[in-house]
Amino acid sequence: MRPTLLTGFLLLFCLVCFVYAWMMNAGEAAAAGLGILVFLAVRAFIFQTELRGLAVSLSVTRDADKTILHQSSIVNIRSSITAVTKHLTASFEDVFPAGAVLTAGSPRFTEGRASYSLNLPVIGDSFFQGVRITCSDMFFMSTLLVGRDAEQPKLTMYPTGIAATHHAVGHGAGWSAQEYDRPALIAGFDTRTMRPYSEGDSIRDLDWKLSGKHQELYVRLRMDASGGLPALLIDLPQRGASEELCLHFAETVVGVLENLKTGEEYPVIFISGAMYLDTIRSGESDKIIAMLKEAGTIYAPEYLYRLRHPSVIRRSTERGHQLSDQERRIEGLIRLYAGRYPTDFERTVRNISASLENETHITYVTAAHGDLSHMTYLIHETHKNERHATVFVVGSAGTPREAEIRNAFTLAGADVVEMI
Structure with a gap:
């Protein structure tokens, strides 16, 4: 609660009265100053009471044109409020979710309504923060945030490349088709198959959309972890990665954690x-x-930890050839790791794999830097131990390396490769 300009003048006059009473020993001046203080105290009590009544009477209704979003989608919001202001002068402003950016319109309520558009880049579930009320009377003013009905509507954001609807893989959809439930796919879990309905199947497993399309009942069979648990493996970007990539990487990791x-x-x-x-x-x-804050700051050892680069094999046999700096660096790595089996990294991977006794679905998040040998080895170990591997590659979608990375990870045994 803050005083208005009028209250400031009254307090100044009150101070003058007390000073005059002290200097001139005038009881009337002291009484006048005390009377002003009592009056302002009563007005403050009335203001707080009316403000509390305003907050209690506030009712908020929000309507979003969509609640399931892709990353950085635009969502249109229409809000309306009702409130009892009594003798207060009040203005209202909708407070949208943290991280959202206003792209059109205004969140300020005019005649009880507000219409605006948001760009929401935050992965996972987002909630409105409430309504900010700025109110005043002649003597006091205050601003407060009322969080009533802030949880509605809930906006759910999926990373770029992860659709929010079911997507059939292959031609048509039938009892042999396989589909991926994308909201659950981010968790590496929800690969399903479908077959015709048989007596005894739960009605909850019916796929009404597919059944309506084929005029025959189909059920969806969930192929889950069979009692197992997930595990998340995060390959942090190396030193020198851009701030934008590191932020995108962290947002993806948070989204995966939320959905796991x-x-x-x-x-x-x-x-x-x-x-x-x-x-x-x-x-x-x-x-x-x-740990995510360390992304882009870690000086990691060479990615090429065990594989001999073909260009070095070819060039090293050519007489009189002057090696480039990169080829010289690779030769140094070969000499460093020659004859060492297993390498330190391979030993670490095997220890990690051995510790994942109950984790059957492994999700990887990587920026796919370097020659990919560290990631292909990890994925290969996952595949060898009959675990489901889902890989999210951050920052490579639409780049010349996209096809190379996807092929490398698929050949290594990844079940799903998503470019984010």
């Missing part, structure tokens, strides 16, 4: 290139955030 909630904690493993960093439980959000 199974009711139990699971391991979140951090590496950077061919260097193991730490294993953190999914519930330790502070530690995970702290």
